[in-house]
Amino acid sequence: MTTLTEAPETAAARETPARRRRRVDRLPYLLLLPCLVIIGVLLLWPLGQVVVMSFHQLNNVRQLRGDREWPWVGLGNYAEILSDPFFLTVLRNTVLFAVANVALTMVLGTLVGLLLNRLGRRMAAFVASCVMLAWATPALTGTIVWKWIFDDTSGLVTWLFNALPDGLSQSLFGRSDWTGYGWFNSPLMFFSILTLVVVWHSFPFIAVSVLAGLKSVPSELHEAARVDGAGPWKVFWKITFPLLRPVFGILIVLSTIWDFKVFTQQFVLAGGTQDRPTFMLSIYSYAEAFSPPPKYGLGAAIAVILTLILLVVTGLYVRMVLKQEEDA
Amino acid sequence: MTRRGGGGGAKRLALNGAGLLVALFAAFPVYWMIATSLKPSSEIFSSTPRPVPSEPTFEHYRQILTGNLIPGVTFADFFLNSALVAVSTVVLSGLVALLAATAVARFRFKLRTTFLIMLLVVQMIPLEALVIPLFLMIQRLGLYNTLPSLILTYLGFSLPFAVWMLRGFVAAVPKELEEAAAIDGASRAQTFRKVLFPLVAPGLVATSIFSFITAWNELIFALTFINDQESYTLPVAMTFFFGRDDTAWGPVMAASTLFTLPVIVFFLLVQRRMVSGLVAGAVKG
Numbered sequence: 114m115t116t117l118t119e120a121p122e123t124a125a126a127r128e129t130p131a132r133r134r135r136r137v138d139r140l141p142y143l144l145l146l147p148c149l150v151i152i153g154v155l156l157l158w159p160l161g162q163v164v165v166m167s168f169h170q171l172n173n174v175r176q177l178r179g180d181r182e183w184p185w186v187g188l189g190n191y192a193e194i195l196s197d198p199f200f201l202t203v204l205r206n207t208v209l210f211a212v213a214n215v216a217l218t219m220v221l222g223t224l225v226g227l228l229l230n231r232l233g234r235r236m237a238a239f240v241a242s243c244v245m246l247a248w249a250t251p252a253l254t255g256t257i258v259w260k261w262i263f264d265d266t267s268g269l270v271t272w273l274f275n276a277l278p279d280g281l282s283q284s285l286f287g288r289s290d291w292t293g294y295g296w297f298n299s300p301l302m303f304f305s306i307l308t309l310v311v312v313w314h315s316f317p318f319i320a321v322s323v324l325a326g327l328k329s330v331p332s333e334l335h336e337a338a339r340v341d342g343a344g345p346w347k348v349f350w351k352i353t354f355p356l357l358r359p360v361f362g363i364l365i366v367l368s369t370i371w372d373f374k375v376f377t378q379q380f381v382l383a384g385g386t387q388d389r390p391t392f393m394l395s396i397y398s399y400a401e402a403f404s405p406p407p408k409y410g411l412g413a414a415i416a417v418i419l420t421l422i423l424l425v426v427t428g429l430y431v432r433m434v435l436k437q438e439e440d441a
Numbered sequence: 442m443t444r445r446g447g448g449g450g451a452k453r454l455a456l457n458g459a460g461l462l463v464a465l466f467a468a469f470p471v472y473w474m475i476a477t478s479l480k481p482s483s484e485i486f487s488s489t490p491r492p493v494p495s496e497p498t499f500e501h502y503r504q505i506l507t508g509n510l511i512p513g514v515t516f517a518d519f520f521l522n523s524a525l526v527a528v529s530t531v532v533l534s535g536l537v538a539l540l541a542a543t544a545v546a547r548f549r550f551k552l553r554t555t556f557l558i559m560l561l562v563v564q565m566i567p568l569e570a571l572v573i574p575l576f577l578m579i580q581r582l583g584l585y586n587t588l589p590s591l592i593l594t595y596l597g598f599s600l601p602f603a604v605w606m607l608r609g610f611v612a613a614v615p616k617e618l619e620e621a622a623a624i625d626g627a628s629r630a631q632t633f634r635k636v637l638f639p640l641v642a643p644g645l646v647a648t649s650i651f652s653f654i655t656a657w658n659e660l661i662f663a664l665t666f667i668n669d670q671e672s673y674t675l676p677v678a679m680t681f682f683f684g685r686d687d688t689a690w691g692p693v694m695a696a697s698t699l700f701t702l703p704v705i706v707f708f709l710l711v712q713r714r715m716v717s718g719l720v721a722g723a724v725k726g
Contacts, residue, residue, distance in 0.1 A: 155597025
């Protein structure tokens with residue numbers, strides 16, 4: 114593994130002519146320059162700019178172009194958002210969704226990782242390839258297919274529920290004819306299906322990472338524990354989990370970051386930005402800024418709030434990666 | 442999962458059964474997308490779905506590839522817009538990333554660690570939060586409604602990961618080769634071009650695929666920066682023309698298949714590196 118402490122090694126230590134070494138000193142900065150300019154202009158500057166925008170009242174695209182004044186409103190946008198009861202709904206949606214999705218993704222992903230580790234070679238290869246398909250599918254088309262599966266007339270799920278014996282369906286759900294049933298109509302159902310879509314997309318990464326971690330654990334440890342009479346549950350919590358703790362840490366943090374800002378799946382499933390009861394922070398910010406009438410300042414303030422939440426999670430992530438590089 | 446030794450056959454059966462269930466759950470939507478795209482409309486909308494198309498037909502593919510979605514604009518035009526944006530992003534980001542990766546993998550300099558930490562941190566910036574300020578920048582640069590606005594944006598998004606990944610590939614090339622070339626009198630530029638570049642090329646391909654997928658799949662920015670329908674990228678075109686019309690599942694699935702297949706092929710080529718790149722923060726040599 115390339116490590117932070119090891120990689121810089123030799124350039125200066127090795128025998129090179131003094132003339133070359135002097136010239137080389139400036140070279141790395143020159144090589145970095147284009148990269149730094151691009152990251153600065155396209156990532157760091159907008160990050161600062163979104164904060165600046167959140168302090169202004171910006172309701173017109175001409176203001177963005179610089180043709181009109183930017184009235185300063187201080188924390189006005191934040192006050193407006195935080196005093197709106199709707200913000201609480203959005204925040205609750207976002208947090209509950211992220212927690213549920215991270216938990217489900219981690220549990221399913223870990224189980225599949227453990228399973229792949231125990232399957233025979235050919236079966237493992239087959240299951241892993243299928244799992245890769247879910248991972249590789251773009252968020253956009255994956256969501257469109259799930260939407261088709263839940264279509265209210267010819268969708269597969271509608272058909273499945275219609276195929277239930279009428280009496281059973283009637284006593285369980287209070288209806289036997291599911292044709293025309295709006296699967297996405299209640300926020301709870303909408304979020305359940307969105308969770309299904311997002312977990313389907315994200316469990317493969319967890320499974321494959323856990324599998325990679327498992328492969329690095331010496332199998333003698335597991336053998337020894339089993340010989341001592343430990344059951345699978347105990348083996349996992351006493352041996353596998355402690356050994357893979359760093360991997361799990363990073364996976365949880367990455368999943369949290371991803372699930373906090375889900376946009377594409379929600380946008381496609383909801384068919385745009387009209388379904389306000391199911392808003393989460395990222396789509397809320399987008400809708401405020403770009404749905405007419407545009408409120409760029411307000412949208413920016415919501416984006417800043419989202420960023421601050423993720424900043425905390427990111428801090429954890431960076432600490433973990435750095436620690437791992439030191440340990441390696 | 443039962444204890445090793447006890448009831449071997451039943452355990453194997455249970456494990457394989459679980460494996461098949463997982464495989465079904467993971468792969469079914471992809472299968473269903475392709476199967477639906479090949480079914481005649483009558484079969485798609487029948488009340489009892491067929492698991493396999495009884496008479497596979499390419500009618501939906503023909504329809505989206507030849508029919509005009511708006512006057513004079515077909516699916517192929519959106520496909521080309523997307524390809525143009527993605528390929529430009531790949532070329533620019535690969536070039537810039539290679540230079541930066543060489544700097545961090547080959548040289549020791551003062552701000553090296555700072556730069557690496559910054560790379561990690563910027564990858565965590567929620568890009569969704571940058572739509573509004575980047576929209577402002579694109580407006581000011583006069584790039585609104587142009588494909589370069591997207592190339593520029595995706596370049597910024599794909600670069601940090603590309604550098605992070607490439608530095609492992611550069612570090613894996615034995616330094617001695619370059620030193621030998623230098624002793625033989627090759628200039629710095631020659632060494633780079635004739636020794637380092639060919640050896641890093643496979644890594645560059647892998648990195649490029651990630652940049653390609655990033656650019657190809659992106660929806661939000663393309664939705665925001667492009668106004669004219671003939672300049673839509675494929676994801677925008679799909680949400681715009683298909684996402685809202687719930688009755689055209691045949692063409693929708695055909696379009697989805699055409700959009701998805703290149704990504705799956707590319708993805709399968711590089712997925713190994715993704716795991717090590719994201720989890721370990723470094724690529725093994």
